[in-house]
Every structure is written in structure tokens, then in C-alpha cells.
Amino acid sequence: MHVKELFAKAHHEKFAIGAFNVANIETMRAIVEAAAELASPVLIESSPGETKWMGARNVISVARNFSSEYGIPIFVNLDHAETFDECMVGIEAGYDLIHFDGSALSYKENMEITKKVVSEAHAKDLMVEAEIDRMARKSSEVYKEQITIEELKKTFSDPQKVREFVQATNVDTMATLFGNIHGIFPTQPPLDIGLLQKICEVIPDTFLSLHGGSGIPDSQVQQAIKIGGVVKVNINTEMRLAFRQTLEKTLQENTKELAMYKVLPPVIDAVKGVVRKKIKIFGSANKI
């Protein structure tokens, strides 16, 4: 199955596929085992930093090996590549999806580079995701300070701008903002489902990617998926938190063991727990 067929199925049947960040093989194993248990397709993703750490071709090889070992569809997404060259690393290594995040650039420059990325990626039958609105916070943080609704609203996507961008660039997927934000907050700000509805209406044939999936109440994510445009939900912070907290606890309990593969199983289980929960919320179980 091509990832585009999977997205079309998700769009039609109103479920989403989790896109889970990885920076090590233990996290990859956790994701794949959870997905296999639930017979769910899954996206493994790496940011440019994670890609550099793992090696782009290693990410692809391990994902492909796990896919054949566990018999489930696993697709690989390059997450938040911010330059054309970073996108080319993923395109040349054979990632299935390329997310070019030009939101730090001017709208015009973002559009020009997105077009170039689309041209390179589509020539290889890969999908492209674009982003025009800048997330107010970085992924992988547990914030103590609340974000105000006023600050958050400044990041919200303008449906007309989104439509214009999609028409000009021919991207497959848009990462839009309607209250979603990277990281976890003391009280997660609510999603603006009305705005999401408007975005869906202006780009009915474009897939939507929901970034900042950590911390959003389950019912709100489900509501966003039910609207029908969101087919991909990105998760990072919750997994990293589970990894780190369990690793600290396990090392405190076992001060002697030197063989890390004997120490890491509870860590893998903790990350697996997060992924399992998300897959159930997103409705992708039994969709392979």
C-alpha cells in the first residue's frame, strides 16, 4: 500500500494515523510492537536533529525491517525539515513523506521552497506536507507557564491563505494551527474546532496533519479527526517523558547492571503504553 492510499482511506473512514518521533531503536521497537498488537498502520518520524543522530538510511532500513518482521504498514516521515537541503536528505534516503516547515520564512519564500520540494518529492512519488503558521512553542517540553489564548490565537491559520498556498504549491498535506501547540501545558488550551471546520471546507481534498498531539484531551483529538480532514497526528513529548521518567526510575532501582539491553525493557514498555493509548484514540487499530 502507498502511504497516499492509507491517507485516503483514513480521510474517508475518519481515523488518523499516529506519527511518532524516534531517536533510537528502543523507541522504534516500542512503536512497532504497539502498532502490531493493535493491527494498526503507523508513521515513524524523525526531525532533522533525530535524523542526523540516527542516520537517515538507518531510520529507513530499521523501519523497513520492522515492517516485514511484524507484517504491518510502517511509513517514514521527515518531521519539520526547515531547509531545502534537509528535505533532500529525506528524499534521497527514501522517506515516504517529507514535511517542509517554512513557517519561519516569509510567505513568499516559503511558497517558493515548498514548490521545489514538491517537485523533487513528487518525482519520486513521495508525499509533501507544508506549514505556513509558526508554532508558538517547541516540541519536547513540559511547560510550567500557561500560554494565553491571545498569544495562541496569533498562531491560528487563516483558511484563505491556506487555500491559496495549497493551490499554488500542490502539496499533499497541510500542517495547520487551530489551538494545537507543541509540548504539554498545565492546562492544555482548547482546539478551535470551528476554525478547523472552515479550513477543511476550503481545502476538502488536502490532508491535514495535527501537530502538537501531546497533552490534547482525547475527546478533542477525536472531535478534530471526526471533522474529516485530520489524518495524521504527531506525538513526541509524551513519549519522551515516559522514556526519561522510566529510565531514571529503572536506573535508580538497578545501580549495578551494565548491559543496557537488560535495563531498557521497562522503558520500552512505558513508551509502548503511550503509543498504544494514542492508536486507540486515533481510531487506527484494525485498519491494516
Ligand code: 13P
Ligand atoms: P508534541 O511534542 O506536542 O507531541 O508534538 C509533536 C509534533 O508535533 C512533532 O512534529
